Amino acid sequence: MVAPPDNDVIWARSLHHSYNGSPGLRGVSLGVGDGEILAVTGPRGSGKSTLLHCLSGQLTAQEGEVWFNSVPVHTMGPRLREQLRRDRFGWIGAEADLVPELTAWENAALPLLLRGVSNRAARKTATEWLERLDIGPLAKKRPHALLQSQRQRISVARALAAAPTVIFADEPTATLHRAERAQLLRTLTTAARSHGITMVLATHDLEVAALADRALGLLDGRRVNDVSLPAASDTEGRSACSLSV
Template sequence: MVAPPDNDVLWARALTYAYGGSPALTGVSLGVPEGEILAVSGPRGSGKTTLLRCLSGQLLPDSGEVWFNSAPVHTLTPLARERLRGERFGWIDPEPFLVPELTAWENAALPLMLRGVRRKNAKHMAHEWLDRLDVGECARSRPAALLQAQRQRVSVARALAAEPAVLFADEPTAPLHAADREQVLRTITTAARSHGITVLLTCQGSEVESLVDRSISLVDGRRSGPAVAPDAEGNAACSVSA
C-alpha cells in the first residue's frame, strides 16, 4: 500500500463495489487535487453515488484504495471514518434530510455545534449561509413548514457553513426548478473557491460544465473514455479506456 501523490487531497485506485453481487463500481481510479471542483457525470445507475460514498468513507470498497491526504480511508475503523466525515467532509444529498425538531438555522448550524463551536458563533455562520442561499427568512421555521426547495437550500447551507475540506454534493439541485439550479450551483462553487474547498459534484447533464474545473464520466460503474490510472507507486501510469 503506497500513499498517493502529495498534491492530491483525494486519491482512489481500482475501486470495486457490488450490491448483492451486482457491480456498481468496477476498477475506478482517480485523483483530485486540493481545491479542485470535479464533476462526476453519468446516467442513473452509473455508479456516481456509490463512488462518492466510497470516497467519503460511508461505504468500504470491496477492493481498491481510498486516501484522504495521508490517511488510508479504506483501512480506518468505523469510528475514525465517522470522525473524518464529521470534521473534514461535507455532504449534500439529492433530497433534503433535516432534523424535524430543529429550526432551519439550527439545522444549518448543527455540524458546527457538534464540533464544539459556540452556539452564538454557529448561529451567525448559519444565518450568513441561509442568507446567501435566499432562505434567510426561513431561519426560525422548522422543516415541516418549508417547501422542499427551501429545505434543500437549508441542507446546502448546512454543508457550506461547516467549511469542510472536501464537499461531496450528490446531485444537490435535484429538487430545484431549473431557474434556481444555477444560483445554487454558483453559490456552492463560489464558496468552494473562496474557502479552498475541494468539491466532488455529481450530475446527469451538462449544466455544471462552465462552473467546474474538470469532469469525468461513469458508465455502468466504469470510467468512460480515456482515463489516467495511478500505478502501484501512486503515479500516473498509462491511458486506459474504461
C-alpha cells in the first residue's frame, strides 16, 4: 500500500464497486487538495453518488483505496469510519434529511451535540449559521412547517456548523428553483472557501460545476477527461469568494 501525496486531503486509487454485478464504479482514482472545491460531473447513473459514498466512508468499495489526510479509510472498521464521518466530514444530499421531531436549530446543531459540544455552544453556532443562510427567524420551526428550500438551507447550515474538514455535497440543489439554487450554492462555496473547507460536489449541471475550482467527469462508472468548465460569472463563480459567510 503506497501512501498518497501529502497535499491531498482526499485521495482515492482505483475504486471499483458494483451492485449485484451491475457496475457503479470502474477503476476511479482522484485526489482533492486542501481547501479545493472539486466538482464531480456526469449524467444520471454515471457513478457520482457511489463515488461520494465511497470517499466519505459510507460505503466501502469492493476494490481500491480511499485515504483521508494520509490515513487509510478503506481499512477502517465501522466504528472508526463513523467517528471520522461525525468529526471531520459534512454531508449535504439532494433531500435535506432532517429529523422531523427536532427544530431547525436543533437539526443544525445535531453534529455538534453528537460530538459532545455543550447545548449552549451548539445552539449559538447553529443559530449563527441559520442567520447567515437567511433563515434565522425560522430557528424554532420544525421541518414539516418549512418549505423545501428552507429545509435545504438547514441541511447546509448543519454541514457548515460542524466546521468539517471536508463537505461532500451530492446534488445539493437539485430540488430547488434556479434562483434559490444559485444563491444557496454561492453561499455554500463562499463559506467553504472562507473557512478553508475542502469540498467534493456531485452535480450533473455544468453551471453548478462552474462554481468549483476543478471538475472531473464520470461516464458509466469510469473517469473521463477532466471537464472544461463554463466561465463562472463574477457574482456566482470561482472569483466570488470575498463574502464573509
